[in-house]
Amino acid sequence: MAGQLQFITSVNITSSQSSTTVDNVFTDEYPIYKIVTANFTLAGTNVADLDGRFIDNSGSVISASEYLTSHLLWYNYQDSTEQRSTSNTKIPRMFGRTNGTTGLVSGSVNYVYSPTNTSSNTFVISQSSADSGDGILGARGFGCHNVEEAIRGFQIVESNGSRPYNNGIISVYGVK
Secondary structure: OOOOEEEEEEEOOOOOOOOEEEOEEEOOOOOEEEEEEEEEOOOOOOEEEEEEEEEOOOOEEOOOOEEEEEEEEEEEOOOEEEEEEEEOOOOOOOOEEEEOOOOOOOOEEEEEEEEOOOOOOEEEEEEEEEEEEEEEEEEEEEEEOOOOOOOEEEEEEOOOOOEEEEEEEEEEEEEO
C-alpha cells in the first residue's frame, strides 16, 4: 500500500540538552521518511528555534554551509515573513520553536526525501507550530542538503547554543 507508515524508532527527551542526535535511521529500505516531534519545552525562560542538520554516512553532523532553505512564518500577532538562504549551516525551525516563559510546547512534522541516494540531494519539507512568547507561530519550510551523498541520520539543535530544551518526543517512520 503506497503511503503506509512503518515505525522505526522513538526518542524520549527527559533531560536538558542543546542538541539531540538520531543516527542510523535512514536506510535504503524507504525512499521517504517522516519525522514527528511533540511536546518540546525549553529548560529556561527564553525563546529558542529548533533547527535541523543531517548526519553523513561516516557519522559526522553536517554543519558546513551546504543547506538551501526557505520557510514562511505565520504569526497571530504580526505580519507573516519569508526567510531564504542559499548557504545555511542548518535548516532553520525544521523542528519548530519553543518558549520557556509560557511553558507551552512545540511540535513538527517533517518529510525527508531520498536521504541514502548518493546521486541526489536530500530534501525535507517541514511544518511546525509553537508558542513564540508573543503569540502563536506557524512555520512551513523547505530544506535541501545541497551535496549528493548518503545521509544516515539527523540532529535537532537549538538555535542559540545556550537555551537548552528538557522535554520532547521524536518519532521516525519509513514511508512505503
